Amino acid sequence: MAERSTAAVDVADNSGDQPLTADAVKATADGVDTQHGQASDGSMPEKDGERRSAAPAAAPELHSGHKLARRYRLEECVTRLDGFSSWRAMDEKLRRAVGVHLLPADHPRARTVLAAARSSALLGDPRFVQVLDAVEENDLVYVVHEWLPDATELTSVLAAGTLEPHEAYQLVSQVSQAMAAAHREGLAHLRLTPSAILRTSSGQYRIRGLAVNAALRGITSDTPHRADTEAIGALLYAALTQRWPYENDAYGLRGLPKGVGLLAPDQVRAGVHRALGELAMRALANDGATASRQEPACTTPEELAKAVAAMPRIRPPEPAFTAPPEYQHTTYQQGTYGRPAPVGLPTAQAVAPVPPPPLQSRTGRVLKWGVAALLIAALGLGSWQLADKLLEYRKPGNGENTQNQQQGPNDTTAKKEPAPLSIKGAEEYAPDGTPQNTANVSKTYDGDAASYWRTKSFDDGPEVKIKAGVGIVYDLGSEQEVSEASIALKYPGDRTTLTLYATDSLDPKGKVGSMKKIAGLTTKDTSVRLTAEKPVKARYVLLWITAMPHAGYDDFSKPGYKQGITDVKFKG
Numbered sequence: 001m002a003e004r005s006t007a008a009v010d011v012a013d014n015s016g017d018q019p020l021t022a023d024a025v026k027a028t029a030d031g032v033d034t035q036h037g038q039a040s041d042g043s044m045p046e047k048d049g050e051r052r053s054a055a056p057a058a059a060p061e062l063h064s065g066h067k068l069a070r071r072y073r074l075e076e077c078v079t080r081l082d083g084f085s086s087w088r089a090m091d092e093k094l095r096r097a098v099g100v101h102l103l104p105a106d107h108p109r110a111r112t113v114l115a116a117a118r119s120s121a122l123l124g125d126p127r128f129v130q131v132l133d134a135v136e137e138n139d140l141v142y143v144v145h146e147w148l149p150d151a152t153e154l155t156s157v158l159a160a161g162t163l164e165p166h167e168a169y170q171l172v173s174q175v176s177q178a179m180a181a182a183h184r185e186g187l188a189h190l191r192l193t194p195s196a197i198l199r200t201s202s203g204q205y206r207i208r209g210l211a212v213n214a215a216l217r218g219i220t221s222d223t224p225h226r227a228d229t230e231a232i233g234a235l236l237y238a239a240l241t242q243r244w245p246y247e248n249d250a251y252g253l254r255g256l257p258k259g260v261g262l263l264a265p266d267q268v269r270a271g272v273h274r275a276l277g278e279l280a281m282r283a284l285a286n287d288g289a290t291a292s293r294q295e296p297a298c299t300t301p302e303e304l305a306k307a308v309a310a311m312p313r314i315r316p317p318e319p320a321f322t323a324p325p326e327y328q329h330t331t332y333q334q335g336t337y338g339r340p341a342p343v344g345l346p347t348a349q350a351v352a353p354v355p356p357p358p359l360q361s362r363t364g365r366v367l368k369w370g371v372a373a374l375l376i377a378a379l380g381l382g383s384w385q386l387a388d389k390l391l392e393y394r395k396p397g398n399g400e401n402t403q404n405q406q407q408g409p410n411d412t413t414a415k416k417e418p419a420p421l422s423i424k425g426a427e428e429y430a431p432d433g434t435p436q437n438t439a440n441v442s443k444t445y446d447g448d449a450a451s452y453w454r455t456k457s458f459d460d461g462p463e464v465k466i467k468a469g470v471g472i473v474y475d476l477g478s479e480q481e482v483s484e485a486s487i488a489l490k491y492p493g494d495r496t497t498l499t500l501y502a503t504d505s506l507d508p509k510g511k512v513g514s515m516k517k518i519a520g521l522t523t524k525d526t527s528v529r530l531t532a533e534k535p536v537k538a539r540y541v542l543l544w545i546t547a548m549p550h551a552g553y554d555d556f557s558k559p560g561y562k563q564g565i566t567d568v569k570f571k572g
Contacts, residue, residue, distance in 0.1 A: 166317065
């Protein structure tokens, strides 16, 4: 039962059918309120262009212990609704828990579910709960997906209260970027509800049921970009206010007052982060709401992701510092002299004995005179050595006279130290038309060591083989003499090759080989400094990467040859 808290895909319908188990007041992983017998994700408002097909007959009658493909053993039925059922199962081959959706092969949605599951599996984006298998076998169609026992539904997170501005910023940033990537591959979710969002123990957000949840329910839409964008806006609105931005209660959240329309988040709850509240209104403006600053509505996840990236970065709250308690001497440390005088004794007996003055014994006096003699000897020796050095310094051929004779007229001024050059802007340079991560280019010079721009993960390396290289062009505002650059990298290892070039614009047209080289090196470290033999005048500087080390899985990036840039500084 413990694993059941978050792992299954959101599959409960809004029909109010009773689930099989009802022993706790919480939303289970399939999105069902196990006490009230209804979908915990509530009623999803049906938008213009969004359609639901009619519900078919009952789901196939299976039982715990049944095996699929002699591999997946069904253990617990999480949901049985709308002609399909969902289970927690055990993959006996890999010895891991998985989730399984089951429906008859003659189900009117069976082909659509299979197609949606296979398309979702091909995406391979770790920000989504992965589809592991999609099979038609023995008059059954089943879809196998990941089970995440350590993740928590956003429904449960919001039940405890609103999110901090930094958490809400991470939520809308990660979900909008993930959905933008899915839409670029032609995939839509259409069921982005709080029960479809999982927060892992590391603070990352993962989306479950991409394309599959809508296919199981027969939901389609003529405007999938708009539907998913408005759903993300509703998630952000709920995270800021703990209210659902429609009149009906849903997902364990109270709806807005009836008849007043969509209220701005700061009208619902005091202290809402202003920029995030305006962003939520821009995403929800698709149904007629007006953004508070008259900015254009975001109609696609891509537009929403760009709007989030354009916001000033919201930093996490500083950890609260608790002053240590005042130091208390123990009775042992206080000794006899720290004890109170005994009550009832004569005054002469109550007074604590006074300790003798230090170093008044015979041994103490000898020690004191010995230390004094050593100090006098040390002072005398030091004075003699200092006098000897001064005499040697004043001899002809030594000291300041010789130094002045050797100093030429051009040596009177010290060499000028290079000064920091400010970066006014930057763009990713992708001559082949396939950029790596344009949304995070500004994080390479924002002064935050925790933020970064990262390349995609390549299968071959360390040299980049499928393209000439990857890089970023920096704008220094005006022509400057560039002499060096300090660069902080995300991944160490064998090996990273970096080169600086002077170029003519943020979007240079010529080949890299035709640009003027400033400096270059190959390193295994994460902190490097590239120094030019002599300064080069340039306004636009290209940082070009042609080799990258191998790194493992982290922050939704698969293992492979990749590199990230956390900080770039120029001097000249």
